[in-house]
Amino acid sequence: MSKIAAIDTAQVHLRAHPDLVVQGAKGAHDKSDFLLVRVMTSDGITGFGEVSATPLWSGEDGTTAEHFVRRIIAPALVGAPLTPVGALESTMDRLIAGNPFTKAGVAIALWDAYARTLDVPLVEALGGPYRREVPIKLSLSGDDEHLRKVQAAAASAGFRAFKVKVGLGVDGDVRRMALAREIVGPDGFLGVDANCGWTRAEARRAIRLLAPYDPAFVEQPLAASDLAGMAELRGEGFPVVADESVFGMTDLVRVVEARAADVVSVYVGKSGGPGRAVELGRTAAAFGLGTLIGSNGELGLGAAAQLHVACALPELTTEFPSDIIGAHYYAEDILASPLDSDGRFVRLPDAPGLGVRPREDVLSLFEEKS
Template identity: 75%
Template structure:
């Protein structure tokens, strides 16, 4: 098992500024596992301390000192058993576990010589609609939108949760620049109080907003329900990390859709299981983003395609092929900004650039 720290700047015109701060650079940890038959599997720890409490440094420490000693030498199958073992060894840290779990699933699918989506039970589709975040005010927002359009994006969500008056003005500006028919949602990242959220959602109704993502704090399920009762669809994001969070959300009837991450869930297998559970209770599912690089984005894509039910109303956030100033992949994902498409190569279907492969510790 090998790791490689990677730090990349975000495309300067696509930097996201939201209620949890600006995301202008990402420090990730790439993970490689090798089977006894010399099959390599790759994963990526996509974590930012401000958001998840994890980063590449903590991930490398726990992988080297806690997870690798227990996993190296074990059978690769069933991969789900290795995911469960990681939960017994290390509390929390889902993004760290997800990076290693993705590498294990990648190696497993490559051993079978099938795409990961097939190993996960799919695919149910071969392309996934996507959207991009717009943030900033005035001319700054205009420039982000212009850059996004040049990359092919035609669906967006606006970062809000920074003060209701400014949020409404920002959404009004966004609607003006994207046009009256363009898909547009808002994402508060839990930045509103319950009363602010209710006021904001009512004021935003006239701008044709299609959804509001995480309008209140992650623990405030009653607040999510109160916003949902106004009539605008609610997407839960920060409120749902693991399975117990999802169960609580379902019981509270607090959201119309849940934004699932490979990272938040703890790995591809866990994300798939959570998506299946949400769909069984009639909840829409989309694949959300923590600013994944190419390997993480490939894992998002395969999970999205392996889900029996994926939202037809809300685009997902598989943006790794566009979000960074450079790509870590030898060959980028097939994405034109409107959709990202599944290939037919085994495993994740991607590998890091040769210089990164040679740099693994």
């Protein structure tokens, strides 16, 4: 039986592509500190994962994640059987409260190693594939010339579907959406994402004023805990997407009971790993909720995990593109070979595990930390 022989980490610090920086209700996302995770097994198999965390949003970052992985998680998991991966995830839960993005980085590496041990793509280990490509979108933010610059850069990368960052003041939100609609045209796909930035009164006013610009959906219009308010907004004519309101299964149950959303944005990071993300998406579907894959600005390894999860879900809301943006968002990629993405779709790699691996110079960072 394959056992975990070692777990190590390497930090990577990257800035967003200057023309694509997201400015939302929770601040600007212009850089990210990632923690890469490597799991090595007794059979000589290596799996890779990625902690994609931002302190402002999740309370986690590469430094806190590295401490937890090296000092607490690795000593507990090394020597344990690689399977079942779910048991290893439960061990992490007993060791550390919260910190789902940190646990997800380790879980991605464990699932990658497990699928490589089986010599199958991760999507097959997760129960798929139900599809081999996923439609994607990119966020538009800022005002006036900045928004035009972001959209032009996104369009040059192939993107044709977008969501506009709002929740920064209703009047400015409406002007931003009006400009975005003008730029992408009457038939272009546009949703809006408030990132918890509106009060109930602001949300009702904003939705009424945004209606002429035909938003495809309204994402997280209210505070994560205001499920009653979100349920009321579902009657305003546009699908409501729950994002910050749903991290794990307990949150999903609350959203279902409150009838607070039409669609749930599932993250590999929020869920605590690929297996749990698939479980969350399947449960949402069982209760009649749509599912899309949300983003915390993942790099190549995280984006690959997002993609495998999306393709392992029996029901994915493909009319609302997912947020698997990967290296499009950053000034450089860390993968030896990038994911196959043209801005409209991202496609599964045909290789075991995640189907991707870091560049050689990135791999050398693990050796420096050992």
